[in-house]
Amino acid sequence: MATVRKLSRLATTIRTSSSASISSTRRHPIPQTPSSYTITNTNPASHTRTHWFSSISGAQSFTGRNALYSTAAASEAREVHEGSYVPKDLVLYQYQACPFCNKVKAFLEYNDIPYKIVEVNPINKKEIKWSDYKKVPILKVDGEQMVDSTDIIDKLHQRMHPDSGTEDDETKKWRGWVDNHLVHVLSPNIYRSPTEALESFDYITTHGNFSFTERLLAKYSGAAAMYFVSKKLKKRHNITDERKALYEAAETWVDALKGRQYLGGSEPNLGDLAVFGVLRPIRYLTAGKDMVENTRIGEWFTRMESQMKPQHEATLQ
Ligand SMILES: N[C@@H](CCC(=O)N[C@@H](CS)C(=O)NCC(=O)O)C(=O)O
Numbered sequence: 001m002a003t004v005r006k007l008s009r010l011a012t013t014i015r016t017s018s019s020a021s022i023s024s025t026r027r028h029p030i031p032q033t034p035s036s037y038t039i040t041n042t043n044p045a046s047h048t049r050t051h052w053f054s055s056i057s058g059a060q061s062f063t064g065r066n067a068l069y070s071t072a073a074a075s076e077a078r079e080v081h082e083g084s085y086v087p088k089d090l091v092l093y094q095y096q097a098c099p100f101c102n103k104v105k106a107f108l109e110y111n112d113i114p115y116k117i118v119e120v121n122p123i124n125k126k127e128i129k130w131s132d133y134k135k136v137p138i139l140k141v142d143g144e145q146m147v148d149s150t151d152i153i154d155k156l157h158q159r160m161h162p163d164s165g166t167e168d169d170e171t172k173k174w175r176g177w178v179d180n181h182l183v184h185v186l187s188p189n190i191y192r193s194p195t196e197a198l199e200s201f202d203y204i205t206t207h208g209n210f211s212f213t214e215r216l217l218a219k220y221s222g223a224a225a226m227y228f229v230s231k232k233l234k235k236r237h238n239i240t241d242e243r244k245a246l247y248e249a250a251e252t253w254v255d256a257l258k259g260r261q262y263l264g265g266s267e268p269n270l271g272d273l274a275v276f277g278v279l280r281p282i283r284y285l286t287a288g289k290d291m292v293e294n295t296r297i298g299e300w301f302t303r304m305e306s307q308m309k310p311q312h313e314a315t316l317q
Helices: 002-014 019-026 044-057 071-080 099-110 149-160 169-190 194-207 212-236 242-257 270-282 286-294 298-307
Strands: 039-041 090-094 116-119 138-141 144-147 314-316
Touching: 090 099, 099 149, 099 169, 099 270, 144 149, 149 270, 169 194, 169 212, 169 242, 169 270, 169 286, 194 212, 194 286, 242 286, 242 298, 270 286, 270 298, 286 298
Parallel strands: 039 314, 090 116
Antiparallel strands: 090 138, 138 144
């Protein structure tokens, strides 16, 4: 029962994801690790699970104390950023299906900054026992702990662009809109019906760090719990028709672009990365597909996907 409660709490904040996909989301209905990746797995137990997940989802999953790291990309990134601040050793503690984690990932991947991933078990959170902060994402940057997606991005951005000055009002506004509005529209959509709740939990449990028993329990009890929780969330955030709210949010965003390729103009800025990051997890679920079919957001989304830099080598730990 306690486990179910934890799962509900997790999924309430999770609003599901897809991401580790990196650039591959362009090619596959379910986000996958780019085919150019070489996967080396030093943990026999997680190797077994990786195979199991791959076979059921067609996607590379990162389970247990899994990590993804690109040494090749690391040296490239150092060259690209030569002369400026380059974080070197990054470890992201995350849930694969967490919109806030995906915001951070979008920032890192756009900036071609390689990072390791540690997939946190949402039930016992043993991977982040060392930290006083009990949520994800947590990003360790050269040994320093950073928490809260917006703060993490602000800190890294500030260090990489010390002369960039204060953020313009437009970008600030839309980043705030993501945290205060957009994320709240996601859960009611991905858990809208029993079928969609099950689809979402299939994704979450397939990509998350769960033991075999936890996975089975989580998929069905989590989906059932979140179906009901999402109805409460709808009320809390004054949403009457969840799809309508999602489509409106997508249209609002396209309007905000005012005909520009990106909010940032010819290149994405932190506003683009925030919207893209939180939507990426749901993009290939039914809710995300509906959103793209019924609104004008698809072209911008595809442009954003093409801006993510794939890493070339991955190591699972
Ligand atoms: N404001 C935080 C929110 C982070 C957050 O709520 N993360 C959720 C996962 S999506 C979490 O860790 N919830 C606590 C839990 O799972 O117990 C951020 O932007 O990083």
